[in-house]
């Protein structure tokens with residue numbers, strides 16, 4: 764299975780999650796920052812995984828631009844999955860802000876929706892990975908959870 768894992772990352776947390784996800788796929792995976800890739804490079808891809816930090820309840824700009832660049836039906840016959848990183852609610856001191864983040868939603872759901880709209884077949888529910896504070900580090904065990912998430916996708920075939 765040819766796999767592409769594309770990610771955006773400011774402080775390095777989403778990058779670490781993407782790297783952990785790539786491990787179980789071995790040499791079959793293309794792991795790239797999303798701004799360094801154009802959709803045309805992905806002609807052989809069978810599974811496309813896209814991940815972004817959540818900012819303002821949504822994916823970040825470069826992720827949105829990449830998703831927009833995918834032609835209509837460009838993902839027909841392609842398996843897709845989406846993930847984000849997001850702040851751990853317990854690490855937000857302000858109560859109103861904590862409430863806003865909790866209820867505002869997260870990037871992965873939006874990414875998954877767009878990938879499906881472009882013809883992709885979703886093979887895993889959108890997943891979020893926790894960072895402690897705005898800049899991280901990642902919460903304990905998130906790298907292991909990311910590896911397991913990838914293993915589950917592989918096991919589905």
Ligand SMILES: Cc1cc2nc3c(=O)[nH]c(=O)nc-3n(C[C@H](O)[C@H](O)[C@H](O)COP(=O)(O)O)c2cc1C
Pocket residue numbers: 771772773774775776777778816817818819820821848849850851864867894896897898899
């Ligand atoms: C401007 C800004 C907006 C953010 N908005 C959200 C948000 O709406 N929800 C959330 O859970 N985390 C939010 N965060 C925390 C980011 O999700 C966190 O910085 C990101 O997961 C770190 O990933 P990175 O190290 O790959 O950049 C925000 C952070 C910044 C700097």
